[in-house]
Amino acid sequence: VEARDGHYGVSLDGRPIKTPQRAELVVANRALAEAIADEWREQGDEIVPDEMPTMRYAATTIDRVAPGRDEINQIVTAFGGHDLVCYRAEEADLAALQNDLWQPLLDWLTQTHQAALVVTSGIVSVEQPGDAMSRLEAEVAAFSDGEIAALHVMTSLTGSLVVALALAAGEIDVEGAWRAATVDETHQADNWGLDSEAEARLANRHHELADADRYLGLCRSQ
DSSP: OOEEEEEEEOOEEEEEOOOOOSSSSEEESSSHHHHHHHHHOOOOOOOOOOOOOOHHHHHHIIIIIITTHHHHHHHHHHHHOOGGEEEEEEEEEEHHHHHHHHHHHHHHHHHHHOOOOOOOSSSOOOOHHHHHHHHHHHHTSSSOOHHHHHHHHHHHTTHHHHHHHHHHSSSSSSSHHHHTTHHHHHHHHHOOOOOOHHHHHHHHHHHHHHHHHHHHHHHHHH
């Protein structure tokens, strides 16, 4: 790990690591650089990129997020317009489970960000209030490039900007976010079981969510 003009980079045998787009991989703090260096130290004779999530996130931040920040902001904010936690099932027992997990998050969003979202039953889309969406847009825009890279993944994996923001704020942990995001799948599995392929996909998403949360925390390290 090397300090570079107020930032930090990682060198391999004296050569700076490059991103896939050939930019020099430079990050904001030493903790993040050390985490990337640790991932490289743990590699064996064959390099396995899937075992280096922090490196992957850092490269994505530089190559894709920073130059396309406005678009990323719009994509992430748009999830709030059709957020998972605003659509309750018509089936009474599932709706009760959803309400137990989701309503506290919506209440938190209203209290913390003054963004009150409309809740409905079924899958027919409802339009969210413009003032609530403006507040969500401003909240997303306040994230740094590295933080928004993680938030984008959190939002995509959970289908919910509300869940992702609560996780980013420490209102819930990864397990709490996962329970909120997969209440439908859990209910279905309890009633009908879960096949091995679906179980593997869920396990992979769970792992990716934990990776995104860790990267966000590293981006915020001092």
